[in-house]
Amino acid sequence: MRKLALVLVCVGTVVGLFSCGKKEPSGPKKLTIAVIPKGTTHVFWKSVEAGAKKAGTELDVNIIWKGPLKESDRADQIKLVEQFVAEGVDGIVLAPLDFEALARPVQSAMERNIPVVVFDSALRGEPGKDFISFVATNNRKGGQMAGEQLAKLLNDKGKVVLLRYAVGSASTEEREAGFLEVMKKKSGITMLVENRYGGATVGEAKNESMKLIDQLKEADGVFCPNESSTLGMLGALRDNDLAGKIIFVGFDATPPLVDALRQGHIKALVAQDPTRMGHEGVQTIVSHLKGQSVPPVVDTGVRLVTPESLNDPEMKRFLGQE
């Protein structure tokens, strides 16, 4: 009997969790938009979420924010797209984890008249035809911006380490390419490392950076192309007493990275505008659903953040403080 009581308690807990986690029921005839990020734990995605939800309130549409359960798991993200298609949401806003793998689910959504706006990362296909629109940072420009700043701080000479993010992620590959483009043009700069991948999480990036410690000790400059790789590299540099001694340029301006910028451990950051990205993504799909024509590519802007420009009032938006 006692065991039976225990079972009942378990059932009660599960059911209780359901009811407390359940969102308010949506009103009738409101558009429902599913917004699918690459993950839910990065600070970057929190800002995207804020932007998307803000747009949802402004435009009076219902926003479902749901990322893959396993951070950066392609199969999990495909599952989500399929589920929202089966459920019959009005539109999907998706940050694809893979250039190729998400193409088929998006195609089958479009076939069933569920429009898809792709944001943050590119997807195979032609924006405006295979999906409604591509809303993103001009990543190549961001990478070039980082490269120019690093070269400037190094006076165009020195040894540079690039820690890449993850394989198959189109947005970061563009940034890496833009960065390398600038580096190759400077004859005084040599690349010590340019083919190592940090992986999807901060922990993995830190481990990978630790493995590069000999090269880092020799290097004058470092670049990482996103939040998790920059944070991982920062941790490794700090642990080895190298922080502040190497010119370190990172990407994304999340609070821990901005703190490091203030401390001088990072010399410059390229900031995207994640809030605007989430906002524009939702805005674009809603405009499309209301029958307005939308541009096939929407640039959401990048900005260079340096210790000097930190207190610039206009910067607040890029730092997610708005």
Next chain:
Amino acid sequence: MKTVSADSLTPVSSRFGWSDLLTRLGPLIGLLFVLVLFSVLEPQKFLRLNNFELILRQTAVVGTAALGMTLIIISGGIDLSVGSAIALYTVVIALLLKIGIPSFGAATGGILVAALCGCLIGLLITRLKLAPFIITLGMWGSLRGTAKGLADNSMVYPPVTFLNELLRPVSPDHIWLLTPGAWMMLLLAVLVAAMLRYTRFGRHIFAVGSNEQTARLCGINVEWTKLRIYMLAAALAGVAGLLQFSYLTMGDPTTATGMELDIIAAVVIGGASLSGGQGSILGSLVGALIMTIVSNGCTKMELDNWVQEIVTGGIIILAVTLDRLRHRRTA
């Protein structure tokens, strides 16, 4: 345990009926429970024909791999490497397609590589006489590494073939046709269940899992039986790998991370005992379905990911608690 509960004093006969019923119906009761739960909570979104087709389609990978895992768990073993193995097989199939081998050959090649991996695991377990937990924990890392190495630390994008169609969504007008991958899972389930029930090999699996010493004394070649179990299970994981490949339409060495735990959970929810000697194919399929339905239903309810993870964990504990309860009663 000092606790003497009132029901342990009830006559044997009445207890027996209870436990017998629970053992037979346990996993099905669980399935019914989650179905009713989500149907009540989200009737418009959950109770749709195409949603059930989707659930079946999304169960195919875990369900197929769970068939093999059931055999291993019945024999008293475990395989922690199956998630990594599935990733490896997606890479192998993609690479074979990329070098121009026709799709049928690539699929067969992937399953052959799988059987070889199973053979290696079986040999290590029987020759080194180490616990399957240790061997497959080692293989969990080694196979993942092999997959990444073969794929050159990258994704493998093969040309488009009909293998991509195995888990393709079916047209809404012919939902009842089901996707080929779902048929593959169901057909293999029938075959494996029949093998377990009607062949000597099937009975030997139960004998080895119930009591290895006794099985040996009865003249069963325990090592040979185990080797065959791991090979067969790996071949089934190979089919799961083929389905995962089809789902992703590419070879991904990082895919299926942690999937071994979903698969083991499906088998255990399905009434198998981790100490061996017990388990059923039907149960494992039902277990796999329960896992998919919970994830599907949680998305439909717009639950946050963290809530979903807690709920899934809770359901596993609940199911295994029921399992323990049944065992207490039969003991």
